Amino acid sequence: MADTLHLAADPVELTAALVDVPSVSGDEAHLADLVERALTGQTPLEVTRSGNAVLARTNLGRPSRVVLAGHLDTVPINDNLPSRLENGILHGCGAVDMKGGDAVMLHLAATVLEPRHDLTFVFYDCEEVEAVRNGLGRIERDLPEWLKADLAIVCEPSNGVIEAGCQGTMRIEVRTKGVRAHTARGWMGVNAIHAIGEPLRRLEAYEPRQVDIDGCLYREGLQAVKVGGGVAGNVVPDEAVLTVNHRFAPDRTPAQAEQHLREVFEGYDVTVTDMSPGALPGLGAPITGELVAAAGGTPVAKLGWTDVARFAALGMPAVNYGPGDPLLAHTQQENVPVQQIRDCADVLRRFLS
Amino acid sequence: MADTLHLAADPVELTAALVDVPSVSGDEAHLADLVERALTGQTPLEVTRSGNAVLARTNLGRPSRVVLAGHLDTVPINDNLPSRLENGILHGCGAVDMKGGDAVMLHLAATVLEPRHDLTFVFYDCEEVEAVRNGLGRIERDLPEWLKADLAIVCEPSNGVIEAGCQGTMRIEVRTKGVRAHTARGWMGVNAIHAIGEPLRRLEAYEPRQVDIDGCLYREGLQAVKVGGGVAGNVVPDEAVLTVNHRFAPDRTPAQAEQHLREVFEGYDVTVTDMSPGALPGLGAPITGELVAAAGGTPVAKLGWTDVARFAALGMPAVNYGPGDPLLAHTQQENVPVQQIRDCADVLRRFLS
DSSP states (O other), X not given: OOSSXXXXXXXXXXXXXXXXXXXBTTOOHHHHHHHHHHHTTOTTXXXXXXXXXXXXXXXXXXXXXXXXXXXXXXXXXXXXXXXXEETTEEESTTIIIIIHXXXXXXXXXXXXXXXXXXEXXXXXXXXXXXXXXXXXXXXXXXXGGGGOOSEEEEOOOOTTSOEESBOEEEXXXXXXXXXXXXXXXXXXXXXXXXXXXXXXXXXXXOOOOEEEXXXXXXXXXXXXXXXXXXXXXXXXXXXXXXXXXXXXXXXXOHHHHHHHHHHHTTXXXXXXXXXXXXXXXXXXXXHHHHHHHHHOSOOEEOOSOOTHHHHHHTTSOEXXXXXXXXXXXXXXXXXXXXXXXXXXXXXXXXXXX | OOSSOOSSSOHHHHHHHHHTSOOBTTOOHHHXXXXXXXXXXXXXXXXXXXXXXXXXXXXXXXXXXXXXXXXXXXXXXXXXXXXXXXXXXXXXXTIIIIIHHHHHHHXXXXXXXXXXXXXXXXXXXXXXXXXXXXXXXXXXXXXXXXXOOSEEEEOOOOTTSOEESBOEEEEEEEEEEXXXXXXXXXXXXXXXXHHTHHHHHHHHHOOOOEEEETTEEEEOEEEEEEEXXXXXXXXXXXXXXEEEXXXXXXXXXXXXXXXXXXXXXXXXXXXXXXXXOOBOOOTTSHHHHHHHHXXXXXXXXXXXXXXXXXXXXXXXXXXXXXXXXXXXXXXXTOEEEHHHHXXXXXXXXXXXX
């Protein structure tokens, strides 16, 4: 395991070094120490620490600022350490989600010494666990001035394509009520599980929207993710609960998405249990246009929810851009083509220099 | 708490004494000791013990034998002890299910000294818990000759009406399969919870049979008793399981009932998880006719499943006959009108003497 990170050398080697320092959510301290030590003393960076997060920024008086963010933590190790480089593919826990992106950020922090924009780098903790533990949320509360910028780039894996904005997500519970009875005299009761059939029918018949915003196509979704009910093997149940996850395009606010779900499940008891707003792609801003130009290709919609939405909520355009296939995230086989790491570093260097 | 049971005295006082000896399933030893001590030495009874069950029988060489059965255990005490007699109603845990019936049996054992039929009394344990612990099942395995008879009377509460036979019960699991996917890309998956909507629709539309056998009307039922499914809040689930309880009239064998359920849920993966056959009312047998005549009134169908079915499976007519309203069983308020205890004792004395 590395005890020093060599930021200015090869970003691929740096990715491998980061992968080889285990940093499962909650256990990022050692990796954060290494990152802090490597960034401290890099001219022209101001470095600070927040728990297991490390922040660094330039203060060059540029007219605009770009924040680049990446989480240091990974999902639990699954017999996939240490890293292994094979045929140009780097394998290992966190290779794709998202130590490749972290390596690109660290490499840029050490090598882009005269950036066109002031830069803020945020390496944070606990992204892979429940939202209340998310290090970026803590930084937003404790060090809000560190997150102010004109553009945010979250270096989560995006196959090296600019993913713009992100969809919102909302979870609701649809609850049916009945009357308990012994199943030997079932006609004396009202079966709440039978009653959940109609909401399921509506889910089956539901046709999700596809929404084009700034040329990005967002595909919405409405999926049951849990169903539960039942008292005992001989009792007509008096309650059933269906949990539904809605992914909604960023042209809708959470309030509008909730209103829509209340219409879909009209006549039923609906409770919102979880909600994260989407983020508009913000491709109209000139600074975003510069990034898109540097990356080449066409931006696409981000369908999953990422911390991009936190930055969008702070009022700046925010995109997702990083090496690796997001479909491999959280799998035992996660890996990243090393060429994507180099390409990402080159694109961002072009944009920032 | 009584340390001696006075069998020959008032069956109502005996019921109260039995109620006042707690005997939650598994903890019947003390009550079984008292019952064993009270029966031992009663002429002309042969007494034996099986775990926390007590058995007693006459061997008078009569041409026919009647077995009377009652369980000694109760559901957990629910702030409803000791017993309380108020306005001719005896309250307390087990009053209706089924220490009133036990008291009638004990009183008859001590006072019907010249019965027309040989008699077997079975006081058993663990009826209120899972079937594998049921004391009657153990007796069937260990002391099968003790259960042989020409008629079985299970003294479970029946409002003092002869309840003939009983319905069968079967539990099945209906399972749907799908394909997991992230809900952000829901179209890549197949939602197994959505797929459980169609079986629920069939349950909603199901019209249960009503079957007349020997003048007894059996009302069948088909009820979902449990539903479950779900992987995580952001995953399209790949499995859902619906548990359904079918109560079927005793004109159908378990195999026929299963075949029926497979037709109802045709196209779905169906697994039988639990089954107890019903019992035909057997009202055609002369000895049953004598009991019905002694009781007066018209027999009715037993809708719930009781240990009557175990005796029916041994090849004898079997009925349910005891004091108290079965709808009060297992409730905190369980109680029995004392007149029903006396009436039951009188009817059975008339039949047996």
